[in-house]
Amino acid sequence: MEFLRPAGWDEALAAKAECPTALPISGxxxxxxxxxxxxHRPAALLxxxxxxxxxxxxxxxxxxxxxxxxxxxxxxxxxxxPLPGLALAAHTVGSxxxxxxxxxxxxxxxxxxxxxxxxxxxxxxxxxxxxxxxxARGTRLIPxxxxxxxxxxxxxAPDELIRRVHVPVAxxxxxxxxxxxxxxxxxxxxxxxxxxxxxxxxxxxxxxSAAPTPRRAVEAEEYLRGVLEEQRLWESGAPLGSEVVQxxxxxxxxxxxxxxxVRGTADYRRHTLSVxxxxxxxxxxxxxxxxxRSAA
Amino acid sequence: MRVAFTANGRxxxxxxxxxxxxxxxxxxxxxxxxxxxxxxxxxxCGSCTVYLDGVPVCACLVAAGxxxxxxxxxxxxxxxPVSGDVGVVQQAFLDAGAVQCGFCTPGLLVxxxxxxxxxxxxxxxxxxxxxxxxxxxxxxYEKIMDAVRLAxxxxxxxxxxxx
Numbered sequence: 105m106e107f108l109r110p111a112g113w114d115e116a117l118a119a120k121a122e123c124p125t126a127l128p129i130s131g132x133x134x135x136x137x138x139x140x141x142x143x144h145r146p147a148a149l150l151x152x153x154x155x156x157x158x159x160x161x162x163x164x165x166x167x168x169x170x171x172x173x174x175x176x177x178x179x180x181x182x183x184x185x186p187l188p189g190l191a192l193a194a195h196t197v198g199s200x201x202x203x204x205x206x207x208x209x210x211x212x213x214x215x216x217x218x219x220x221x222x223x224x225x226x227x228x229x230x231x232x233x234x235x236x237x238x239x240a241r242g243t244r245l246i247p248x249x250x251x252x253x254x255x256x257x258x259x260x261a262p263d264e265l266i267r268r269v270h271v272p273v274a275x276x277x278x279x280x281x282x283x284x285x286x287x288x289x290x291x292x293x294x295x296x297x298x299x300x301x302x303x304x305x306x307x308x309x310x311x312x313s314a315a316p317t318p319r320r321a322v323e324a325e326e327y328l329r330g331v332l333e334e335q336r337l338w339e340s341g342a343p344l345g346s347e348v349v350q351x352x353x354x355x356x357x358x359x360x361x362x363x364x365x366v367r368g369t370a371d372y373r374r375h376t377l378s379v380x381x382x383x384x385x386x387x388x389x390x391x392x393x394x395x396x397r398s399a400a
Numbered sequence: 401m402r403v404a405f406t407a408n409g410r411x412x413x414x415x416x417x418x419x420x421x422x423x424x425x426x427x428x429x430x431x432x433x434x435x436x437x438x439x440x441x442x443x444x445c446g447s448c449t450v451y452l453d454g455v456p457v458c459a460c461l462v463a464a465g466x467x468x469x470x471x472x473x474x475x476x477x478x479x480x481p482v483s484g485d486v487g488v489v490q491q492a493f494l495d496a497g498a499v500q501c502g503f504c505t506p507g508l509l510v511x512x513x514x515x516x517x518x519x520x521x522x523x524x525x526x527x528x529x530x531x532x533x534x535x536x537x538x539x540x541y542e543k544i545m546d547a548v549r550l551a552x553x554x555x556x557x558x559x560x561x562x563x
Contacts, residue, residue, distance in 0.1 A: 105419040107401055107465040129463055133443055136461040139420045140441040149419060153466050199533020201458045201511070202443050288532030289444055 106148035114239075116155050116265055121239040124262035126150040130158070130173045131205030133198065134214050150265075158209070158267070166273050169235075172209025172266040179208070187271055189224035189278030189297050196220055196282050199289055209266045212251070215258040215317070222252070222318030223297030223310030224280055225271065230308075233270045238263040245270065252317035276300035277391035279384035282312075283368075283376045293368040296356065296380040300388050305329065305338055309381075314360035314373045321359035324352050324381065341396030344389050349382050356381035405467045407431060408477030417464045424448045424459035426467075427474060435475040435506045446534030449507035450474045456514040458533075475506035478513055488558075489513050492551035493544075500538035508534045512548050520555045522548070 108126055110116035120126060127146035129135045130153065138144040152158055158173035161183065168186050170179075176194035180203070184191040190208070197203050197220050211219035212234055225232050225248050232248040238261060246259050253259055260266065278299040284290025295312030307328045309321040331348050332338050362373035403426060404413045414430040422441075427433045427450070437447035441460045448459040451473035459472075478487045486494070489512050499505050508531065515522055515530040522530065527548045536544060 107419040107463070109465060109468070129466070132461040132463055132466070133458075136422060136463060137442040139463075140422065140460060145420070149463060149465070151463065151466050198443065199446065200530055201446060201449055201456050201533045202461075204455045205457050205461060288529075 105146065108148055108150045109154060110150070110152075111154050113155050113157055113237075113267070116150065116152060117237060117239040119150055120265050121263045123148050123150070128152055128213060128265060131175060131202075131207050131210055133202050133206040134210055134216075152265075161268075163273060167231075168271045168273060169268050170208060170271060171268050172212070173207045176203040176206050176208075186273040187224075187228070188274050189227055189280050189299055190221065190271065192278070192280040193220045193224045193282070193295075193297065196280070196287075196290070196292075202289075208269055212258065212266055212269065213260070215252055215256050217252075217255060217315060217317055218292050218295075218313040219318065220280075220282065220292060220295065220312065223295050223312040224278065224299070225269065225297075226310030226318060226320045227278065227297035227299040227308035228271050228274070229299065229301060229306065231270075231272050234259075235267045235270060236260055236264045237267050238265075243267065249320070252319070255316045274299065275303040277388040277395075279387050281380040281384050283373075283380070291367065294360075294362070294373040294376045294380070296377055296384060298381070298384040298388055300392055302338055302392070305333060307332070309356065309359075311356065311360055311377060313367075314362040314377055316361070319359065321356040321381070324355035324359060327355055328352050328385070339396075341393040343393065344385070349385055352385050353378035353382040401465060403464050403468055405469060406471045407433060408473055409481065414464070419463075419465060421464045422460045423450070423452075423462040423464055423467050423472065426464045427459060427472070433474050433476050437503050437506055439503065440535075443533075444535065445504070446507040446511060446531075447504050449510045449534065451477075451510065451514070456511055473510075475509050478509060487513070488554050489516065489547075489551045492554060493547040496543055496547035496550050498540065498543040498547035500536070500540045504534060504536040504538075508536070508544060512551060515548070516552060516555050521552055524549075 108119045126148035128150045158171045161170045176197045179194040208221045211221040233245040237243040280297045282295040283293040292313040294314045297310035299308040307325045357378040362370040412431040439445045439447040443458040443461045450459045
């Protein structure tokens with residue numbers, strides 16, 4: 105095995121171009137588990153810890169540009185305001201020690217359907233994009249809806265590295281919910297992210313751990329968007345009817361394609377998704393209603 | 401490969417390190433610091449918690465090559481480097497009887513040390529949250545809670561964040 109230690113981004117891209125099978129490592133919270141247990145023996149490790157620009161974030165034109173290697177602990181501390189859904193999800197990742205090391209770039213690179221970052225990234229809207237780059241072809245933006253291809257497969261080419269993820273600053277309430285056996289150290293049995301987007305009057309969802317890839321509940325999004333529009337609820341902030349909440353939960357449940365595995369059964373996952381969808385919608389809509397009333 | 405870093409304020413060097421090796425292995429087997437314990441090797445148990453550049457991490461999940469030129473502080477580094485006297489957190493664990501088999505203790509000491517450095521007076525919820533990644537399979541969590549509260553009281557009484 106080789107250990108590659110680029111000192112900067114250009115060097116990292118050069119290293120990846122020369123050795124496309126090199127496995128990028130940043131926090132190591134996934135990569136080292138696989139090596140420790142001999143699940144995976146890559147030809148080389150490409151250490152990104154010295155590429156300091158990956159650990160930076162900026163906000164430009166209402167969009168957070170989140171470096172791939174900003175650890176979850178810093179997302180919670182520094183970005184709870186602009187990225188509330190992602191920060192909530194970050195808070196459920198592993199333990200404090202894991203959150204000090206683990207990164208959204210790692211979640212995207214691993215592309216596990218259980219990654220906690222995925223539901224809030226999907227829910228944050230269709231403008232969310234993963235910025236990747238290669239030495240040969242430069243930078244490109246992959247829309248989040250085109251990023252996840254299959255179980256642990258993403259749209260990255262072998263010579264590409266994840267630079268950052270572009271996420272619009274929240275313009276409405278966002279929530280995240282996750283099922284597991286305890287509050288810490290849990291790989292999601294199922295997870296759900298919800299975001300309200302009052303500015304363009306859309307609704308964003310993200311389902312985790314209940315399909316081969318993270319996915320959005322498209323029909324649930326469209327149903328709720330329609331109800332909010334027809335009943336002029338964006339303007340009034342009036343309470344949602346219980347039948348609306350119920351129907352939303354059913355549509356989220358129907359969007360999942362889970363399997364039975366060691367963490368839970370497909371039926372249980374479907375059930376939890378309908379519950380999480382109803383809860384997160386109630387929380388988000390209550391917050392939105394308060395905002396409307398306090399602005400009035 | 402060769403890996404050189406600072407461990408508890410002292411420069412150390414290890415040769416013939418395998419590229420997939422963890423920091424934990426290097427600490428325990430190559431540079432004579434076996435205080436950090438090896439249990440789960442997947443970041444679940446926290447027994448190998450060490451400071452890396454001042455941030456608590458699981459040493460089993462850090463690749464050895466990643467610590468080149470960086471600073472590591474292990475449980476051995478919590479005692480006074482000159483007198484060898486144990487620190488406030490360590491003394492509190494002794495006084496509270498928060499040690500049973502002892503295997504989880506080094507990780508709990510480092511994680512508690514980090515908690516009190518950040519927040520000298522944590523509430524019980526904060527303590528449980530901070531220690532949520534450290535498993536004690538003797539399940540002696542109540543004594544551990546007592547120890548952290550005791551350390552917190554002593555640190556606060558001293559009026560400084562020196563745990």
